Amino acid sequence: MKVNRVAVTGLGAMCGLGNNLDTVWKNAIAGKSGITTIPDIDPEKYPVQFAGRVKDFEISENLLNKKEWARFDTFIHYALHSADEAIKQSGLLEADYPKEMIGSIIGTGLGGFPSIENTVRIYDEKGPRRVGPFFIPSFIPNMATGKISMLYNFRGINYAASSACASAGHAISAAANEIMLGRQDAIITGGSEAVISGLTISGFNSMKALSRWNDRPQEASRPFDTDRNGFVIGDGAGILVLENYDKAKARGATIYAELVGHAxxxxxxxxxxxxxxxxxxxxxxxxxxxxxxxxxxxxxxxxxxxxxxxxxxxxxxxxxxxxxxxxxxxxxxxxxxxxxxxxxxxxxxxxxxxxxxxxxxxxxxxxxxxxxxxxxxxxxxxxxxxxxxxxxxxxxxxxxxxxxxxxxxxxxxx
Amino acid sequence: MELEQRVIKIVSEAANVETSNVQASTNFVDDLNLDSLDMVEMMMKMEEEFGIDIPEEKTEDLKTISDVTNFLKQNAN
Missing domain, CATH: 3.40.47.10 (Thiolase/Chalcone synthase)
Structure with missing residues (x-):
């Protein structure tokens, strides 16, 4: 059986270092920290008061109109923003693949957890009749990938991968398999997460998993250093366009890398x-x-x-x-x-x-x-x-x- | 703000259109393309704005701005 090679033809990224690939990369190779104190934070609710959070971001109305902003939790906004960057970079929209041969598999660990947290508050205070009709679609983990399909009319495989902090890795593996087997020509993949909230921070904190260096947030994440003392929660997205290597080559796409192995x-x-x-x-x-x-x-x-x-x-x-x-x-x-x-x-x-x-x-x-x-x-x-x-x-x-x-x-x- | 204007404001926000595009005769589905989820959310906002309960079976009869304003006039406290 012939197994196809897998090309990476587009990239999108956003995190505490910036809201697009160029800014994120420039700051990463400059060794900058994207970790900051969370503004206006309630220290009662947040035992840890800093995070590597996306800053100054508002999604384009071309991707989500203003009416929809509150209807989709933040991880969906991030996924759409970074997917759009990756798709535009890849030139995939000009490729002549059948629509059912372009898919999307996006990883997320917790999905729209903050939306659940906020809606529980409304449910407790005002009762079940005040739980709105957009609550369920606002948080389900596969809504990020679902909205990608709707924006670009991609009718191929479409689901979320969820395996905690390995979610995006597994999404990319699954996407690669589909292309290797010839079941899809191209897939938008990677991950998106936005769960910096009182409840998640409290939960990770009580596991003693988080650094508590509230007074020096930029030094708190220090892997392999003697004084390391826990992780720092961050949010953002990283999206790749994976594509059948030969077909990508044939259409003249820029091939940034090849995904050659995964386990x-x-x-x-x-x-x-x-x-x-x-x-x-x-x-x-x-x-x-x-x-x-x-x-x-x-x-x-x-x-x-x-x-x-x-x-x-x-x-x-x-x-x-x-x-x-x-x-x-x-x-x-x-x-x-x-x-x-x-x-x-x-x-x-x-x-x-x-x-x-x-x-x-x-x-x-x-x-x-x-x-x-x-x-x-x-x-x-x-x-x-x-x-x-x-x-x-x-x-x-x-x-x-x-x-x-x-x-x-x-x-x-x- | 008069009753109809308050209704128009909620409807125009639900449909993401300017208030000038919404009149008494505007139909939620035919003119504004609202789907069933939009309708539920909009009726919830009406309930909050006007402090009333709109029974679920009644919402199906409320198809235009004037349907809503008439309902509100009849059911106002």
Whole structure:
């Protein structure tokens, strides 16, 4: 059976670093932090008062008219905005694929959670009759991808992937499979998340998962550093247009990268803690190499899951060493979450965009706030300053609560 | 604001059109293309604005601005 190659032909990104790909990338390679104090925050409601939140954003009325703004929760706004950027960049709307051969698979960890939180308040205060008819469509996880289909008349496969912080990674894997098997010609994929709310922050906080450095938010996300103390919640989206490589080439599309390998595994261990010996994550990386048909030594750069939690960063470091052996000390690893915070279900989307840009531009974004490297984290983490290097293969890890793992491997476009 | 103007304001917001495009005879579905979800939301806003209950079976008879204003006049407290 012939398996198609998968090209990346469009990118869209937004997060605390900016609201479009150029700004996000420029700030990422400059090593800037997108993490800020949340304005007008109620310290009673929010034990943690900072986040890597999207700023100064209003969606174009071409994508959602004003009447619809309040009808769709923020993760849908982000997905549409970044999908539009990626689609326009790809030139996909000028391609002559049948409409049912263009799909959309968008990852989201929690969907429209803030909409649920707000509506419960109305339900409690005013009663069931005040729960509006747009409540359900405002939060369901597949409404982001559903609205993409309606905006561009894409009639192919259309669903949401949800696997906590691995959601976008799994969405991209699923999209790649459809193209590899010839079931779709192009798919809009990646992830979107916008759940910075009192309830989510309280929930993550009581798990002791969040950094509480309220007085120095820009230093709070510090993966692989001795003083790391939890992750910083972020929001935003990272969207890719994946396309049948030969067809993309034939229509003259710019091919930014090729998705050459992907794998997904489970830890089968604990609801939230990573397996300390990486019994899920090591096979995930190894299988993705196998499916890519490349040797471990060919990987130049890993965009790590690297959330800045004490246990997670050590577990991932150990897993990289177990998977890559001596080569682990030669390749470069960075965690862009040091700058963006953790975008949860959108993380794998944004970080795949970073991998593709690192391949295309020949520069790897840094891990900022890496002042005193943890002795147990002894790899090359591109500390504080971006590193210029012509690289061929980049790998992205995403791991989620529930013990679920995703690895993607991108190859530089030719 | 007089009753009809208040109704027109809610309807024009529901349809995302200027108030000048909405008159007494304007039909919600035929003229403004409102779907069933839009209609439910709009009737909820009427209930809040005018402090009344509009029974679900009654909403099906309210097809134009004047249908609503007549209903409100008959049912005002």
């Amino acid at each position: 997904s595994t489970a830890d089968a261990y604990h609801i939230t803690a990573p397996h300390p010996e990486g019994e899920g994550t090591v096979p995930c990386m190894l299988q993705s190499l196998k499916y890519a048909g490349i040797a471990a030594e060919q990987i130049d750069y890993i965009n790590a899951h690297g959330t800045s939690t004490p246990a997670g960063d050590i577990a991932e470091t150990n897993a990289i060493k177990a998977a890559f052996k001596e080569h682990a000390y030669k390749l470069d690893v960075s965690s862009t979450k040091s700058m963006t915070g953790h975008l949860l279900g959108a993380a794998g989307g944004l970080e795949s965009v970073f991998c593709v840009m690192a391949l295309k531009e020949g520069v790897m974004p840094p891990t900022i706030n890496l002042q005193n490297q943890d002795e147990a984290c002894d790899l090359n983490y591109v500390p504080n300053t971006a590193k210029k290097k012509d690289i061929q293969y980049a790998l992205n890890n995403s791991f989620g609560f529930g013990g679920t793992n995703s690895t993607l491997i991108f190859k530089k476009g030719s």
